Amino acid sequence: MRENCLGFEIHDGEQLVCLYRGCEELPHSESPKPCFAPIYTPSGQLITEYRPADHAWHTGLYFGWVHVNKGNLWGGPWYMPEKEKYEYIEDTHGVQRHDAFVRLEENESGVVVEEALSWLAADDAVMVRETRVYTFDKMAGRAGYFWTVETDIAGGLG
Numbered sequence: 001m002r003e004n005c006l007g008f009e010i011h012d013g014e015q016l017v018c019l020y021r022g023c024e025e026l027p028h029s030e031s032p033k034p035c036f037a038p039i040y041t042p043s044g045q046l047i048t049e050y051r052p053a054d055h056a057w058h059t060g061l062y063f064g065w066v067h068v069n070k071g072n073l074w075g076g077p078w079y080m081p082e083k084e085k086y087e088y089i090e091d092t093h094g095v096q097r098h099d100a101f102v103r104l105e106e107n108e109s110g111v112v113v114e115e116a117l118s119w120l121a122a123d124d125a126v127m128v129r130e131t132r133v134y135t136f137d138k139m140a141g142r143a144g145y146f147w148t149v150e151t152d153i154a155g156g157l158g
Contacts, residue, residue: 006021006022007020007022007101008104012138016038017039017145019036020035021037028095030056030093031093032059035061037061048060068094068127073096094120096119098116099117100115110145112133114133116130116131117132118130126155129155133151134148135148
């Protein structure tokens with residue numbers, strides 16, 4: 001594991017496994033959120049797409065909800081059922097903000113990362129705070145990792 005200006009990256013020997021983007025500056029309309037991109041298979045095949053032209057708010061593998069209260073934490077336009085189409089709604093996009101890495105640990109079985117985050121409404125007011133733990137355990141006898149995510153979300157959403 002190596003820290004970098006965006007967050008951290010995990011390597012298996014010289015092979016990049018993944019890059020975690022916790023501190024990237026993106027437009028508010030994309031509802032920025034920490035994500036893993038790129039992610040590679042043990043054979044080196046890329047399995048994520050980062051910000052495709054038609055869905056720039058799709059940033060890779062991330063954890064979260066689409067809507068919280070009246071905020072869009074997914075990014076992009078909202079689906080309007082009464083109009084049967086998607087529309088961009090001004091001043092509705094929230095953010096999952098990376099606040100700090102509480103723990104970055106590498107051990108014989110893999111990597112453990114604990115992160116503090118804040119979920120912000122469109123006006124940047126804190127809706128909730130979250131502690132998230134990612135565990136990457138090397139698979140015995142096989143190439144690859146077993147990933148787990150644990151989360152503790154504190155604070156009222158209403």
